Amino acid sequence: xxxxVTQRFIKCHDKLKEDNRIRSSRQFAMSxxxxxxxxxxxxxxxxxxxxxxxRKAIAKFKMNPVYIFTGDGPMFMSExxxxxxxxxxxxxxxxxxERIVHVPVPAQAGYAGDATSPSFIQDLPSFTLPDYKYxxxxxxxxxxxxxxxxxxxxxxxxxxxxxLEPTLWESSLKDNYVYVIVTxxxxxxxxxxxxxxxxxxxxxxxxxxxYEPYRVSVSDIREIWYVRxxxxxxxPSPQNIRNMLRDEIRxxxxxxxxxxxxxxxxxxxxxxxxxx
Numbered sequence: 001x002x003x004x005v006t007q008r009f010i011k012c013h014d015k016l017k018e019d020n021r022i023r024s025s026r027q028f029a030m031s032x033x034x035x036x037x038x039x040x041x042x043x044x045x046x047x048x049x050x051x052x053x054x055r056k057a058i059a060k061f062k063m064n065p066v067y068i069f070t071g072d073g074p075m076f077m078s079e080x081x082x083x084x085x086x087x088x089x090x091x092x093x094x095x096x097x098e099r100i101v102h103v104p105v106p107a108q109a110g111y112a113g114d115a116t117s118p119s120f121i122q123d124l125p126s127f128t129l130p131d132y133k134y135x136x137x138x139x140x141x142x143x144x145x146x147x148x149x150x151x152x153x154x155x156x157x158x159x160x161x162x163x164l165e166p167t168l169w170e171s172s173l174k175d176n177y178v179y180v181i182v183t184x185x186x187x188x189x190x191x192x193x194x195x196x197x198x199x200x201x202x203x204x205x206x207x208x209x210x211y212e213p214y215r216v217s218v219s220d221i222r223e224i225w226y227v228r229x230x231x232x233x234x235x236p237s238p239q240n241i242r243n244m245l246r247d248e249i250r251x252x253x254x255x256x257x258x259x260x261x262x263x264x265x266x267x268x269x270x271x272x273x274x275x276x
Contacts, residue, residue: 005048005054089120144189196218
């Protein structure tokens with residue numbers, strides 16, 4: 001018996017024929033540079049669809065990968081809403097457990113562009129984390145560059161993120177949460193305001209007040225990743241911690257002194273009023 005993913009792929013193939021978007025299964029196979037005989041074996045349930053065939057079918061016929069892999073959503077993606085959607089390449093270990101792919105700063109320009117072939121992704125460093133929440137779903141980590149998210153994130157930090165399906169963007173993106181937004185030309189870490197329902201765009205905000213918010217259209221967005229954790233190379237030294245405590249104590253003393261002076265002024269005014 002073929003897999004449920006293969007069954008959904010066959011349903012998409014049959015729907016294409018039903019809607020006259022393809023003339024025949026042979027034409028479908030040839031358009032994807034796939035052997036018609038091999039496709040026939042898949043359609044007859046004798047073998048499972050390959051990842052590479054799925055990748056080509058999603059790119060050419062806009063088959064919805066969310067439907068293919070989960071059964072949710074429509075069979076085909078909307079051209080308007082998902083013009084820049086890309087199929088993710090994942091990296092697994094020998095036990096087929098998915099690893100977290102890390103995208104360092106030097107690779108981010110290529111990642112945002114069109115260089116995300118399977119070989120590009122597989123050449124990036126990857127790792128695992130022991131927490132169970134990173135064992136479910138697809139996760140990726142990105143280097144933080146620049147100072148736009150200080151004091152929350154500093155250059156050199158790494159953010160560990162979970163992938164957000166494009167079909168969930170409109171309903172699941174939460175205002176003021178931090179996300180990695182991959183556009184056609186950049187990878188940025190920002191807080192967001194979700195205006196997809198009304199304006200088909202996101203407002204991207206920095207924690208550093210020096211940087212002004214700006215808008216990005218959904219048509220320019222390739223991927224969105226929800227930031228779940230950060231890995232920081234910076235750890236305050238004991239001396240720095242003592243300095244911080246000393247500064248806090250000094251500030252408390254200053255506040256108390258100011259309040260005492262204010263109370264003293266009030267007492268003097270009350271005494272003067274009493275004498276009158």
